Amino acid sequence: MFQAQPFKKEKNVKIVLAIALGICLLTGSLTRSQGLPLGQDIDGARLDWRPDDMMLAITDSQMVEIIDSTNRQSINILPSAGNYITDVEWSPDGTKLAISSDCNIEIWNQPWDSANAQLERTLQAPNDSPISGIVTLSWHPSGNMLLGVKPEFVHIWDVSNGQLLRTFSPNPTPVLSASWSPDGSMIALGYLTGTILIEDLSTGALESLEIYDRYAIRSLAWNNVDEYLAAGTASGIIQLMYLDNFLAGAGTIETGIENIVAMDWHPTTSLLATSSPDGTVAIWNTDNLQMVLRIDTGYPIPSIKWNSNGDKLAYSNGNGHVSILQIPSTNTRAD
Template sequence: MKLAGIKSVENAHDESIWAAAWVPATDSRPALFLTGSLDETVRLWRPDELVAASPPSRGHSLGVVAVAAHPSGTIAASSSIDSFVRVFYVDSNASIATLEAPPSEVWGMQFDPKGTVLAVAGGGSATVKLWDTSSWQLVATLAVPRPDGAKPDRTGSGKFVLSVAWSPDGKRLACGSMDGTIAVFDVARAKFLHHLEGHHMPVRSLVFSPVDSRVLFTACDDTHVHMYDAEGKSLVGAMSGHVSWVLSVDASPDGAAIATGSSDRTVRLWDLGMRTAVQTMTNHTDQVWGVAFRPPGGTGVRVGRLASVSDDKSISLYDYS
């Protein structure tokens, strides 16, 4: 497996790019790449040329910290420091709903695999909020408990939830916190199951394996990437290679690799069979906030793609093979 750089776009936004996600292909268009920036805009990019697919969206009054795409490819969501989540149609940019979140209450979000629920990691409220995507009503609030004997984290509240991920079967939800713990929930019962431990610094990104609903990958400020059995509560592997915070992680659609982005300015590709980094890309000149593999699907798509975004305002696109 390897990455090959295809293209980089400098000054893709006017300020740091903190959020990125692929919008799946539809019957009428290929997949698009979605980015959110501290310049308060959300932008859509065509997948191979990295040219703007539409004018920038200006629906927020402060920086955009998270974006998410619905599995249908027709709608997407963006969240901002302005305390709102904006839901919109991808092709027209028309707003569908505005979800209110108190200050610093949204640091990560993701649609479930069926597209019926949007999970929002609730920052200092120490919760994950679940929104029904047909009515845009709040249907559940999952409280993230502190582990027994845990010390309060730097927020003083004991919990600050940064990241969220759905298992590919939609049955489990995992969220990462500032204190390094990962909470796993049974979504159908809205029930907390257990913590996964091993990190002791902020877990800013996590993702389940697309081919095994038990396997969870986590990216942490402690410079390590962990691989967990989320059902058995066990740490399966710890991978090291980055020399600073690991800010983002995503799994390849074939389940054979993960990619990570770090404040050490690199993107790394990891072979899961070997559990080691097999390639380091140095396209960026500042910390890498997002890495995302293009989802499968769409006409004429034969090769894999990975994209990365950075504080340096640039987007890089790679061929994954």
């Protein structure tokens, strides 16, 4: 089994290792990176970049704020009809914003325009799980469908008319994570007992793989470049899989970090960013299965996203702030 050795955890916000890929940051407390502070004072819990990188949508428990990603000034604030906002995600064309709270998903059109922002539609999830409401959103690459993870179940809606198209139920154990393939032809589901199921949506063909330690699959992420699927587990395992040879596997990273709750692939390289409830933000080079950067914030990190150029990484701290790490684009290559 391929493994990356876990690194010793440091206190406060520190870079533990950033020597690979041309990122030359020394170990020690880091207060600024390329002019942007790691702990900049932007309130928020979950976040998403608009596809053109011009704006960020940032949530707190009761509202969503649209900010200018360049000067970090507020552009507009959207209220929520729900009790607690759980996730936010831009549509692929950047014209709509999905906001989940409880069992509802609000679809806003032109959310940045204070004069013309419009609540276009509210999607309602069945009350089929006593555990919680919708916790994760994912747009289909076409922008026509929206996926919502409601622990134990995964629901898919037609955004144009609000129709619930499909529900993935426990089989036999609860579904905890889900993700579309980059072209939207497949969907990956992660289960409580460490099983990953991939369905070809055009043929109905199924493939499954069980993570060797059988821990819960907390997050799933597809790579746009090399057709990898990454699965993050409650035990800190990151399992990499080739889509053209799913059962063979592409490698395993034992991170030494419990609960990989969020992951995002760099848009053009083999870098994978991860976050965890213990406050760890990490970047992994999946070519050699090594950690290349680690930041220990001391706060839970529920959300982490690269921008479309791959030169900025935004993540949300459990202390109510969003941080942006800027990495020079010339230094993000993994070769």
